[in-house]
Amino acid sequence: DTEVTQTPKHLVMGMTNKKSLKCEQHMGHRAMYWYKQKAKKPPELMFVYSYEKLSINESVPSRFSPECPNSSLLNLHLHALQPEDSALYLCASSQAYPDRGITDTQYFGPGTRLTVL
């Protein structure tokens, strides 16, 4: 089973709202990722969690706050977003082999389409 699930599928929020995006995988993967994708652009990496620890933050504004409660779950908390933050937010997961130096295949969830008014 190579399934990553994301909720909600669509989200509309105002600039003063607080909301959260959720991602779940049951493949035993120990690396999880958040990407942001704008129309006609490739996915842009935001955060990487490896073994439940934040290992990469690609200089993302603090209005985006990731959280990894356990090895299967990844959240992205949103607060005071701007209209330019409207995008498709993708979660992905992969196996992690820190001792082998191999980047493993990432499997993407269906994404959350976020609109900020």
Next chain:
Amino acid sequence: QKEVEQNSGPLSVPEGAIASLNCTYSDRGSQSFFWYRQYSGKSPELIMSIYSNGDKEDGRFTAQLNKASQYVSLLIRDSQPSDSATYLCAVGRLSGTYKYIFGTGTRLKVLA
């Protein structure tokens, strides 16, 4: 120079033809290479991964890797209209942790 480069297209091929998609990368330390297909408004779907020089075949898809020339390609045989999508090349490397560098994608149109 971009780290991973793809021709944005659109690449138009007739139904039944072979579609050839190319990707070049700049970091010789890159270790793994992936092709994803993405339909409009959907998430990327893995087609192939390749780690060693040479060809790797899976059904109608063949990935080719040439590390000396720093390119990876994807051939789609017997192209179907349902193959019309954007194809993303991703190059993976270990830089502290696992990281993909995506190309900008090539839009493929298969004409019926």
